[in-house]
Every structure is written in C-alpha cells, then in structure tokens.
Amino acid sequence: MSAPRPTTGRKRSNSRSGQRGGTTSSPVTVTFLGGLGDVGRNCTVVSQDGKLLVIDFGVMFPDPAVIPGVRQILPDMEWLKSRADDVVGLVLTHGHEDHLGGVPHFLRSIATPLYGSALTMALAEHKVTEAQLSHRTSYHLLHDGQRRRIGPFDVEVLPITHSVPQSLCVVLHTPAGALVHTGDFKIDPSPVDGRLTDLGRLRALGDEGIALLMADSTNADRPGRSASETEIGATLRRLFSERPDRRLIVSCFASHLHRIQQVCDAAADEGRVVVPVGRSMVNNFRIARQLGVLDLPEHALYGVEQLERFAPSELCIVCTGSQGEPGAALSQIASGAHSDVTPRDGDTVILSSHPIPGNERAVFRMVSRLARQGAEVIHDGHEMVHTSGHAQRDELRDLHEACRPRWFVPIEGEFHMLARHAQLARELGMKAKRVLTLTDGAQITLKGNELQVRAGVPAPYHYVDGTLDDPDAEVIGERLALTSGFVHVTVVLDTQGRLAAAPDVASRGWLDTTKHADVVEALADEVAESVERTVNASRASPDAEEIERAIRRAAGRFVGTRTQRRPAISAAVISLM
Incomplete structure (x- = not known):
C-alpha cells in the first residue's frame, strides 16, 4: 500500500515568483555522470545527509567508425567508487538499455539494492543473473504513486508513459524542496495499457513547490506532439x-x-x-x-x-x-x-x-x-509503423506548465537537444539564470532557495571492449590509425652499428605490395638513408630508441608524401653488437 502523502501546510502562488524552497538549510547535491550531451549512458546521482542515491546506470552504443572495437560506453565510476560506502540504492526509471544496461558493471564495483517497477526489476534481474552477480544486490518493487524511504531519501514514483511499460517518474522530497526526474517520457493520451502520465500529481507538486525539474530532452527539437x-x-x-x-x-x-x-x-x-x-x-x-x-x-x-x-x-x-x-x-x-x-x-x-x-x-x-x-x-518513411517514446515540444510545454519549477536542468539528449529544451523553458517564462544547460560531470547544490553550480567531477567515457573494459583514449586512437593500415619497418645493425642489410618493410592494409613493389623498395631506401644519417651524425653510437624515432619519421614522411595515406607506423631495431 502506498504511504500517505504529507502536505506542506502552506499554499503557494502559481507564478514562479511565488515559489519557495525547503524549510531547512540542509544542502542537496545533484551530480550528472551521463546523458548530458549524448543519447545514452544516463546516470544521475543525488547526495543528501552524506548518502548517495543513483538514478539509472545505462549504456551507450558507439558508432564503430568513430570508436572501433568498443561494444558499449558507460558512465565513469571512479567518483562513485570513491564513495561506494555511501551509496544506498540504484533506482531504475525504466527498462531500456540506455538506463539499465550498465547495471551488471555497476554491481561489480558497488553492491547495492535495486529499485524499480516489476517489469524493470525483472529485466534487471535477468541481466544480473546472467552476469552471476545476484549476491551483490536485492530487488525492491516500486508501485505507481508509492512513497518510501531509501536511506535518508524520501522517494515518490509516478506513472509516466514511454515506449516500454511501467516507466516511472522519480520525485525526491528533500530538505531543499522536491526534485523531479522524469526519466524518458511522453504524454500519451491513449497508451496501450491505459496507464497515463500522472500530470495531476505533478500539478499538485507544482503547487507545493518543485525546486528542480530534470526532464527528458530527446525530442525538444520536434514541434507538436508525438503520435499515440x-x-x-x-x-x-x-x-x-x-x-x-x-x-x-x-x-x-x-x-x-x-x-x-x-x-x-x-x-x-x-x-x-x-x-x-x-x-x-x-x-x-x-x-x-x-x-x-x-x-x-x-x-x-x-x-x-x-x-x-x-x-x-x-x-x-x-x-x-x-x-x-x-x-x-x-x-x-x-x-x-x-x-x-x-x-x-x-x-x-x-x-x-x-x-x-x-x-x-x-x-x-x-x-x-x-x-x-x-x-x-x-519503414516509417513509408507508413506510420513507429512513433517516438519521447515528448515533443507541446508535451514538454504541458510538463513545464504542470511543474513550474524554481530551477530547470534539461537532461537526456545531445547538447543541441538540451539547448532547445532550455530555450523552451525560457519561452515559457523561466528566468534565464534559473535554466541550466549542463554537461556530464556537472554538480549543483541546492540549499534553501539557492542553487550553486560546483566545479564538478570527471565524467569521461568508460569503454567496454569484449570481456575487458576501459581501453584508454590512446588505444582508441591507435585503432583509428589502423583503419588506414599499418607499416612496420625492421632494421638490423651490424657489430659496427651500421646497416647489416636493407631494411625490411611489412604492411597490412596500406597498399598491394605486389602491385606496388617499387614503392616498398623506395621506402626501404628512404629508411636506409635516414639510418645512415643518424649514425653518421652521432658522436657516440646512437641507441636503438634514437634510430627507431628516425625510422618512424622517415617512413611517415615518405608514406604521407608518396601515397597520401596515413597508416600506423612502427619500427624495430635489432643490433648484432
């Protein structure tokens, strides 16, 4: 049974100028670890009384042409892991991969209970069981309209329509006022299951005073309403x-x-x-x-x-x-x-x-x-075989007019989507200073009626690659370089530190070495001359690293000038001394 909803004991004006904050001065901090600038890897963390409540932990699927070999991209967990003992739960708004796909990865680092609707919990449990991590969590059902405690957090969940059933809007009743996190949503007047977005409750919360609204921005560019x-x-x-x-x-x-x-x-x-x-x-x-x-x-x-x-x-x-x-x-x-x-x-x-x-x-x-x-x-270019699960501008307008928040942060979208959603909020009468267009890693602290933007935390991409994770930017850069092939040059030096034989050139994906044997031979000659110059210019015998650098420079210049291509280039020096 849902807990009764307490009232504030005061009435507030419907105008934004009449909105009030919480009744105590205890600060509440919101950290955005993903979803602000990308479609995917959604993750928001709320801090209160020294504890953390995480909302969603999703994945993003990369374009293989831009980030080759990477299976998934996750929110970075380094900051969360530094406060692992403070995490009291992970609330999942709905069952899409960009909101719950990273749950197994999260649980490997931080053991914590999971909260969500029955369908969302079943989907999460399947993932967790497959990953053999059931011992790291427990499952707690949240029902439409329910209000419950998770650690120090007073959490209320509302039904909201989306393209997956049983999606939830999360409301946190905090010392700084109510925080509303929509998750993904649309306002569908005739959903398949008859479960409507609870705009009535959002209006009531707006009357009481919503300190911060965080709302889906995916379709903020699109006018009108999404089809039912x-x-x-x-x-x-x-x-x-x-x-x-x-x-x-x-x-x-x-x-x-x-x-x-x-x-x-x-x-x-x-x-x-x-x-x-x-x-x-x-x-x-x-x-x-x-x-x-x-x-x-x-x-x-x-x-x-x-x-x-x-x-x-x-x-x-x-x-x-x-x-x-x-x-x-x-x-x-x-x-x-x-x-x-x-x-x-x-x-x-x-x-x-x-x-x-x-x-x-x-x-x-x-x-x-x-x-x-x-x-x-x-496909949907021919027939109406698809409709979006995300609110378009008229639906977003309905949300804002119901909530009338004191502060607004657009979430869940590429940056141009966030900017358009912010513009809509200003068009509806919000003061520009109360509309915050942020990026991943941003932190804001609410205290009373005030909001402070803090320095934030690092929030880089966390790459998952096969059974291993977190290849760094250098590895990704090397993979991109390999899309143009690679050239490897091996040089053997005799006991006097001079070339014992012509340099050996091996390549993959650069050119057809049979058809262009003359180019390969010319490259070997260029490298040989560079090695000879390096040896002759050195007062002492040059070390292998110095010769390797000379080889890479010479090969890079030749390949770029002669073939107008930029394959990855490596070198090896074998000394007989």
Whole structure:
C-alpha cells in the first residue's frame, strides 16, 4: 500500500515568483555522470545527509567508425567508487538499455539494492543473473504513486508513459524542496495499457513547490506532439490484412512491449502464429508473459525451430535488429547468416522503429540487402509503423506548465537537444539564470532557495571492449590509425652499428605490395638513408630508441608524401653488437 502523502501546510502562488524552497538549510547535491550531451549512458546521482542515491546506470552504443572495437560506453565510476560506502540504492526509471544496461558493471564495483517497477526489476534481474552477480544486490518493487524511504531519501514514483511499460517518474522530497526526474517520457493520451502520465500529481507538486525539474530532452527539437502508440496498431492491422499470403517479419526493440503487443494482436486478427527471434526478444517475451505485461496465448506462440511447420501466410516473425546491429537477428537474416531464418522472395519486412542518430547508414545497408533478396521493406518513411517514446515540444510545454519549477536542468539528449529544451523553458517564462544547460560531470547544490553550480567531477567515457573494459583514449586512437593500415619497418645493425642489410618493410592494409613493389623498395631506401644519417651524425653510437624515432619519421614522411595515406607506423631495431 502506498504511504500517505504529507502536505506542506502552506499554499503557494502559481507564478514562479511565488515559489519557495525547503524549510531547512540542509544542502542537496545533484551530480550528472551521463546523458548530458549524448543519447545514452544516463546516470544521475543525488547526495543528501552524506548518502548517495543513483538514478539509472545505462549504456551507450558507439558508432564503430568513430570508436572501433568498443561494444558499449558507460558512465565513469571512479567518483562513485570513491564513495561506494555511501551509496544506498540504484533506482531504475525504466527498462531500456540506455538506463539499465550498465547495471551488471555497476554491481561489480558497488553492491547495492535495486529499485524499480516489476517489469524493470525483472529485466534487471535477468541481466544480473546472467552476469552471476545476484549476491551483490536485492530487488525492491516500486508501485505507481508509492512513497518510501531509501536511506535518508524520501522517494515518490509516478506513472509516466514511454515506449516500454511501467516507466516511472522519480520525485525526491528533500530538505531543499522536491526534485523531479522524469526519466524518458511522453504524454500519451491513449497508451496501450491505459496507464497515463500522472500530470495531476505533478500539478499538485507544482503547487507545493518543485525546486528542480530534470526532464527528458530527446525530442525538444520536434514541434507538436508525438503520435499515440495505439495509432501504430491500426497501421499494423491494415498492413497485415493487405498481405494475406506473405510471410511477415516485424523488427523492433525487444523492450518495446507495447509495440510487440500490437504486433501480436494484429497477427492474431489474421490467424497467424508469432515466432520471436533473437536472444533478447525471446527473453523479453518470456518475462513479459510471466508478468502479464504481454497478452499472448500459448497456442499462438512458437519457437524458431518450429518455423517449417507453417506456411508463409501463417507466420509473423518478431525479431531484434531494427537498428542494423551487426550481430542482431534481422542483420543476420538480411546477410543470409541466420541459422534458422532464410530471407525469401516475397517476404514483407516491417521496421517498426526509427534509426537512432548514427545508425542510419547501417539500417539502410540492411534494408538494401533485404530488398536484393526480394523482400518488401516497410519503414516509417513509408507508413506510420513507429512513433517516438519521447515528448515533443507541446508535451514538454504541458510538463513545464504542470511543474513550474524554481530551477530547470534539461537532461537526456545531445547538447543541441538540451539547448532547445532550455530555450523552451525560457519561452515559457523561466528566468534565464534559473535554466541550466549542463554537461556530464556537472554538480549543483541546492540549499534553501539557492542553487550553486560546483566545479564538478570527471565524467569521461568508460569503454567496454569484449570481456575487458576501459581501453584508454590512446588505444582508441591507435585503432583509428589502423583503419588506414599499418607499416612496420625492421632494421638490423651490424657489430659496427651500421646497416647489416636493407631494411625490411611489412604492411597490412596500406597498399598491394605486389602491385606496388617499387614503392616498398623506395621506402626501404628512404629508411636506409635516414639510418645512415643518424649514425653518421652521432658522436657516440646512437641507441636503438634514437634510430627507431628516425625510422618512424622517415617512413611517415615518405608514406604521407608518396601515397597520401596515413597508416600506423612502427619500427624495430635489432643490433648484432
């Protein structure tokens, strides 16, 4: 049962000038470790009475052309680890990877309880169990409208609509006043599950006095309102009915269970069975059905190993990979590499998503591969098969008019999104000094009616690479250099410190050494002359490091001038002395 909501015992003006702060002078500090300048790796930390409450710990997926070889990017934990004993809990606003994907990594460093809705906790528990970290945490359900203590923190959670069910808006009642963290949200008037954003409670909190609003900025650039999720269902039912003889493949995020429910409903209307494909899709089907979030009878659900039992007209495959991820199911299907699903002439593939910024090239490469196989590919450029889970400008306006905060920090977005959200707040009447556009690592302290921006903490990218993590910037730079190939020169010096033989040049990815043997020979000559000059110019015998530097300089100049390319260059000196 939800705890009763205490009242402040005073009434406040609806104008911003009438807003008041907390009744005591105990300071509250908010630290932003991720999500301010990027779409992803969201993490906010609130400090009160010497304790820390963490809100979200998500991942970001890098563009492999910019950051090669890195699987995930996480918020940096060095500052948090220095205060590990002060962490009282990690609250997860919803079940998307950019908000909970880093939980196993977090728990490896800091053992702490997890808090969230039933679906969010189930998704987190699956990750934690797979990582064999169950002994490092416990799971605590937060229900819509509930108010509870987590350490010294007075936490209230409100229902808020998003593209994953059971998303929560987090309200912290602090000595400095109420802090509202929306998580990701939209204001959907007709959500699939009927669970509405609790604007009424936000208005009541606005009347009492909200000290700080931290709100999703992802769609702050987009005018108007996002379409309701239920509108997508109507499009899917029409597309399905118009293609009675085709095999249907629908791809979306595995966590987008409202969308998946509508796909399942459309399939049922057409007498099709549903086959989930992709590890995360299969897991999320199982979890959601167990929790009653996904309504799909057992007789309509089959495993991928049973595909051949059904004619194309009887099938609806629901799979991961709508973002063109190389290892995901749809990418493997498109390239013919999937072990169970082979693309067929006459398939209809529906991409029920929109490319995340940076993924466009990968998505449309995949679309072209599917088209080459004879598939009809439908995406949101053709039909209304996707709507955003993030509030657009009119919805953001509704939020601000309900909350009327004393201070505002736009969160969760690239910097231009944060700036546009800040502009909207000023257009709605907030004074410019009360709207703070910050970046990762920023810290603010609220005390009474005042807010101070502090020096902040380091918040670099934390890279995860295979089974190891945190390759540094130098390693990433070396990988980028290797995209142009590499050249390695080996020099052997005789007992007199002079060349014992012509330099040996080895390369990969620089040029075709068979076709351009003359270039390789000219490079060897250039290096030999450089080594001779270095030896002759030295009063004493030059050491190996000095000769290596001379080789790298000579090879770099030659390669850049002769081939207009910049491969990575390395050198080795072998001395027979």
